[in-house]
Amino acid sequence: xxxxxxTFPVLLGGLAALALFAQAPNPTCKNCQxxxxxxxxxxxxxxxEIKYSQVDLQVRDADIGKATVGIxxxxxxxxxxxxxxxxxxxxxxxxxxxxxxxxxxxxxxxxGSGLVNPKKRPxxxxxxxxxxxxxxxxxSITNPETHHLKTGDIIIIPAGTGHWFTEIPDHITYMMxxxxxxxxxxxxxxxxxxxxxxxxxxAPDRR
Numbered sequence: 024x025x026x027x028x029x030t031f032p033v034l035l036g037g038l039a040a041l042a043l044f045a046q047a048p049n050p051t052c053k054n055c056q057x058x059x060x061x062x063x064x065x066x067x068x069x070x071x072e073i074k075y076s077q078v079d080l081q082v083r084d085a086d087i088g089k090a091t092v093g094i095x096x097x098x099x100x101x102x103x104x105x106x107x108x109x110x111x112x113x114x115x116x117x118x119x120x121x122x123x124x125x126x127x128x129x130x131x132x133x134x135g136s137g138l139v140n141p142k143k144r145p146x147x148x149x150x151x152x153x154x155x156x157x158x159x160x161x162x163s164i165t166n167p168e169t170h171h172l173k174t175g176d177i178i179i180i181p182a183g184t185g186h187w188f189t190e191i192p193d194h195i196t197y198m199m200x201x202x203x204x205x206x207x208x209x210x211x212x213x214x215x216x217x218x219x220x221x222x223x224x225x226a227p228d229r230r
Contacts, residue, residue, distance in 0.1 A: 052088025060094060067220050068096035069196055075224050079199070081154050084211040091208055093119075093201035095154065099130070100194050107131075107189035113138060113161035115185040120202040121155070122179050128195035129173040133187045134180060137165030156207045161185060172197075 060083055068080045084093040115138055138161035144151050151157055164185045170178055172195065180186050188195075201208075211219075 050088070052086075055086070055088060058083060058085040064216065064220075065094075065096050065198065069098050071220060072096065072098040077224060079150065079154065080219075081211060083213070083216055084201075084203075084208055086206070086210050089204065091203040091206045091210060093154070093199075093203060093208060093211075095199035095201065096196075097123075097199055098194065098196045099188065099191055102130070102188055102191035104190050107187075110140075110162045111142065111160045113164055113185045113187040114155075114158065115141070115161065116155040116158040116182055118182050118203065118205050118207055119156045119158075120180060120182045121186075122177065122200040122202070123172070124198045124200070125172050125174055125176045126196045126198060127174055128191070128193060129171070130191040130195040131189045132170045132172055132178065133164055133167040133189050134170065134178075134184055135164035135167040136184055138185050139163040139165060153208060153211075155201060156203065159185075163187070 065082060068082055072078060072080055078099055079095055079097045082094045082096055084091055138159060140162040141159040142161070144158050144160060146152075146157065164187060167187075169189075172178065
């Protein structure tokens, strides 16, 4: 009976192939495509907010495997200290974290986890469904941190952290990155964004 002999070089080659296979990439988002958003699209949302007196419009939402990432554009006009003290102006999101990148203007933002007189946001509210998920509004924050935001700054607001603009001297425009690890919010494609930009709103969005 003939016995096939495995030579040493062949054995080494097989082991090398197994090692390469074992080290092959295993990403959490397999075969996912990158999401490109041109500046012109972001600017178009800012222009729409200014034209129709809206605040906080969602540009895109992309599935990245273990989470959904949303991009929004926000333009807020002048807010006096007295206006900033009105009841219910504090916002808190239970599951979605946010990152602000200030593009233009300046403002004072107060943050903290201690909410005074919290009231749950209605589940039917558009911002809850499409932008930042369930959460609360509150009258103020206990033991707050005060941040003076200006052009170029970034602030990270984890889920569960209240945030509250107490003063905007003239205006502030910023890009919002929303991190949704539970994927509670729907995705929004380029085609949906293009259609949204053509839509004329019935009334200004809630702040």
